[in-house]
Amino acid sequence: MDEGIVTGEGVLLDTRPTSFVSRLLAALLDLVVLGIVAIAAVIVLVQIEFEPSTTLLIVIVATVTVVVPTALDTLTRGRSVGKLVVGIRIVRDDGGPVRLRQAFVRALVGLGELWMTFGSVALVCAIFHPQGKRVGDVLAGTYGVRVRGKVSRSTPVVAMPPQLAPWAATADVRRLPDGLALSVRQFLIRTRTLHPGSRAELGTQLATEVERYVAPAPPPGTHPESFLAAVLAERRQREYARTEAARQRDAHDSALMRRLPHGVPDPVD
Structure with a gap:
């Protein structure tokens, strides 16, 4: 990698x-x-x-x-x-x-x-x-x-853990600082290459930092790596939904701007 x-x-x-x-x-x-x-x-x-x-x-x-x-x-x-x-x-x-x-x-x-x-x-x-x-x-x-200048083909998308999807959908997940978000993503990508002890310690540390930006806390007993993956996946989904809604709103406004004023019907091609 x-x-x-x-x-x-x-x-x-x-x-x-x-x-x-x-x-x-x-x-x-x-x-x-x-x-x-x-x-x-x-x-x-x-x-x-x-x-x-x-x-x-x-x-x-x-x-x-x-x-x-x-x-x-x-x-x-x-x-x-x-x-x-x-x-x-x-x-x-x-x-x-x-x-x-x-x-x-x-x-x-x-x-x-x-x-x-x-x-x-x-x-x-x-x-x-x-x-x-x-x-x-x-x-x-x-x-x-x-x-x-290339898109990294070796960087997988962080998937939402199925067991945390219901919690993530209703949780208040604030935007993570750039440095913290990058650290979490890089950690999740490289978990298999880390020493088990270092992996557990770093995962717990990152989960503690990320928990300050999430409310309520994940269900008791949630693994730190699953929690981190759920937060990143939910943030990505919400950003996509916000971007898509803005795109549709702009397209609608653009269509209204092109229409003729005062109720004059649009010409038929």
């Missing part, structure tokens, strides 16, 4: 950190893109004959070095132009996608470790860190992984 984390986009993330060379190449490509943005901004200002000032220069530098990288990493979930070309992604330490906070911390710290020191601080940190992290990654709780 392939080792990895399957994201909600159906992309298999390699759990091994990406190589330093890949990170460096992606950073250089991103630098080229940011340079083009900066040059374009200068050309526009020259064309409109705008009077340069210290404040304007500060705004341009902040935009190119902090605002643009933060926006790119947030909107693309850790896949800027350079990372997309090289085939890597920045993820949180728990495997989840980066958010605005992590992207901003990485960009803000990068102002010092990348721009002001010409990347020397990031280079030294990445060489000696076991996961190839730079200072911004350490502070933001992120790291780079290789992305294989």
Whole structure:
């Protein structure tokens, strides 16, 4: 079985950190893109004959070095132009996608470790860190992984245990945090490969964490693995039902929008 984390986009993330060379190449490509943005901004200002000032220069530098990288990493979930070309992604330490906070911390710290020191601080940190992290990654709780753009064919669907279906249908199952949901899914997929002792300990630990998001508790004597499978299967079913209802509602609204107003009958083809 392939080792990895399957994201909600159906992309298999390699759990091994990406190589330093890949990170460096992606950073250089991103630098080229940011340079083009900066040059374009200068050309526009020259064309409109705008009077340069210290404040304007500060705004341009902040935009190119902090605002643009933060926006790119947030909107693309850790896949800027350079990372997309090289085939890597920045993820949180728990495997989840980066958010605005992590992207901003990485960009803000990068102002010092990348721009002001010409990347020397990031280079030294990445060489000696076991996961190839730079200072911004350490502070933001992120790291780079290789992305294989394919749907994982070896990842089975977690099925609902029949004996827990009636309980799950009426239980209040809240949305699990991304990191916890990924941990539960990966555990259920790999149960047969785990040592029995570790399997029992980890299953009990995950079930205890998941139980905080479920009410009422499962029937007494429920096995932790069955409980975890029931929660994931029920969440998947409810998300599908919600998505299908939204799709049907949109189709109905679209049909109403196409109808003629004031009771005029629709033309017959």
